[in-house]
Amino acid sequence: MITVQRSSSGSSHSPRSSSSQPYLSISVTEPVKLGNGVQAYISYRVITKTNFPEYQGPEKIVIRRYSDFVWLRDRLFEKYKGVFIPPLPEKSTVEKFRFSAEFIELRRQALDIFVNRIASHHELQQSEDLRTFLQADEETMERLRSQETGIFKKKPADLMQIFKEMQTRVSDVVLGKEKPVEESNPEYEKLKNYIFELENHLSEAQKHAYRLVKRHKELGQSLSDFGKAAKLLGACEGHALGKAFSDLGTKSETLSVRLQKEAHQLLMNFEEPLKDYVRAVQSIKATIAERANAFRHQCELAETIKLKEINLDKLMLTRSDKVGEAELEYKELKAESEEATRRFENIVRVMNEEIVRFQDQKTQDMGIAFHQFAKGQSRLANNIADAWRSLLPKLEACLS
């Protein structure tokens, strides 16, 4: 839950507001499983606290489900071209884990971060769709959600197609092949390359982070098994030695529990932020695709206009009676072209701002994640050291 100010800098770390300062603060809570069988889903309680005048009141509680969040994301993506829309957690493909406690908690956390990022973005926070999402009743929401077909909904397949085209275009440029409908902006090229490479690096890092979580679980399990075996061996031996084994066994089991806890923390506070980073980069790729579309549209219109101009001149020379019609068409096209150019230039402008914001935010996000990671590891190691050390006095006594 991030308390935010309505500010032009788009900073997400404003101080806690007093009542005079504008604030919009949201929590996504209480996941509840609803429905049956294949139709089962999780619903969340979304609590909004705000003093923005556009909102219905200081507090509002609604019930939302994952696809409602998807609707919001898609609407924002359509309306705010150029903005790096905050990423959503993935849809779960594996049935088994869809309702596991860990998955539900991870998703809840990610959804909470999602809406709050929107609420702290100077442009997005003013979105009407956001207001709808935070305030509308469930029937309205359901209606809106089911309307989302075709135009706004970016199917995963479409996105994949766009990315594929993107990648070929990027590599073509890299290879020196010329494609006519491509921006020839070296800085922008650099940015695109950066984004693509960044995704590779981050995916690898996230993969290893996930493995590290697994390793903690495995070490915990093996310590538990070892502890049990030590206790049984101790029962065999008896006397001081038996007690020593038994103590060791107990300590091992304690540490096993500790390791499982740390594995969970690692998952929530280190692996998840890395995953989130990857998602953010993927969201940027979608924006890059949008920009490419806008640029292409602008170019196509410019081409069309040129042809129309030539045609018009021809008609005018021949004093054709089609001149009037053609002139009208030409005017319309000109207006369209100007609009397309405006839209494209807006995307460029917004993206330039967004990239600064993105880098700042990611440094913050990762800084926090690194801090949590290091603290967690350090605490864990200290716990482990303390636990083993506590066995030493007795062992020393036995040996003397």
Next chain:
Amino acid sequence: MMGSENQGFEEAHIDASREEMESLVLDDPSNNSNGTKSFSHHRSAMSSLADSHHLLSRPMVAAPADSDPLLAPPSFRDFRNPNVAADNSSYIEPPSYADVIFSPFDENAVHEIDGVDSPGRSSDSSVSLSRSPSSSSDYIKITVSNPQKEQETSNSLVPGSNTYITYLITTRTNITGFNGSEFSVRRRFKDVVTLSDRLAESYRGFFIPPRPDKNLVESQVMQKQEFVEQRRVALEKYLRRLATHPVIRKSDELKVFLQVQGKLPLPTSTDVASRMLDGAVKLPKQLFGESVVVAPEEVVQPAKGGRDLLRLFKELRQSVTNDWVGSKPPVAEEDKEFLEKKGRMHDLEQQLSNASQQAESLVKAQQDMGETMGELGLTFIKLTKFENEEAIFNSQRVRAADMKNVATAAVKASRFYRELNAHTVKHLDTLHEYLGLMLSVHGAFSDRSSALLTVQTLISELSSLHSRAEKLEAASSKIFGGDKSRIRKIEELKETIRVTEDAKHVAIREYERIKENNRTELERLDRERHADFLNMLKGFVLNQAGYAEKIANVWAKVAEETSAYAREST
């Protein structure tokens, strides 16, 4: 009993490897300013050499603040690191296990100083239980090396077909029973089998360390370097274990094996087997009532047991958790205390097997942890480089710096996990060792059972002989004037009875002797196992604590460096 393999380490090539480790040290300026940290890092780098050598790691507990921890205790000063004193003069800290130096243990240094042949796992400051009262100043150190291919000189139809490997066996000792203090012989594996068989005969009832497996493989595999090296290691371990056994180390068989040049002058098993066969053939005849005299000296060896023992070793090695009772001939063992002890050994074996398995899993999990941590670190290093190269904004450079700290810590932690694991393996190996020793216990108990069987067989034979004699006498007395042929038979029978009585007495003495051997060996096993396990536990725990502290320090530093982010987040 278990100390011999601890002596099984090669010389550590410290200097060359130390350079390697130091070149891997990540750029960490703060390390050098703090003498403590660089010292323990340096030291921990050295101890990573334990990976590929069979080195015993020994913790040197830091002494109290007012004394230089490196000079006390003197017997464990690391001779290869003269710089140490200079590094340490500036730091006075309370002893923590992070500063415990887990350094590889140089056996030569120990022998020259202590002259103790089985230093075991005891550290200097904490006394370990004395493991064998006689071994305080004498030692036998055996090395197996230099495998060479040799050829069977005679009896080969195809010239050059029969090749075999010999090993150079070098002994250093100050025990007086040997001729000299250092000598070498060349032996082949067959000789080891012979030695093992002869010891099994001479030392019935003792817990004789089991010899390495025969490995029935093709001659091509036999000559592969990996196999040869594996066998060399196994032979060395075996001979060292023999040398640690308080009774067997003084045996003639071992002396002869270690000293006599040329062909091993012990009867080979094929010679003995044929004798055994005769004995074995005779026993059933006795049982079925034919009057064949049993020479008293033959009862000293189990007739059936001689061959069974060899078979037993093989079977038991295959599956250590053999059904204890099922593989033995059903013998009426009257000693309740012994039966109890036997049951206890059975339980112990089971739990040892279980613990040994779990120890292996633990080691694997620790290894995996270290690996993944290292991979994570390397990935972040790559990311750092990438961000720095592509940086347009300052926020990127800041992030790159943060990432580098995490990466450095992860790589360090990864190294610590690997070092920790190398030590853990050595400590927990004690479990494996004692599990292997259970084979010897099986053998000794089976010696006892065989001896008892011999006694019981002779007793029942005597009883049937007596009843035959009685019958003959009764029948003969009915004939007036005597029955010449019957009287002759009675005389013969009485002679047989006398000889069998003697044999019975010999057999009983043998049985009692073996029982006594069992008893003293059990005591020794319990005593030594008690000490070894306590030391193992202590070593294990000390290592875990020490490395956990080192790892904690590494991460605490990063937490400190990123603490600004903690303050900012709500």
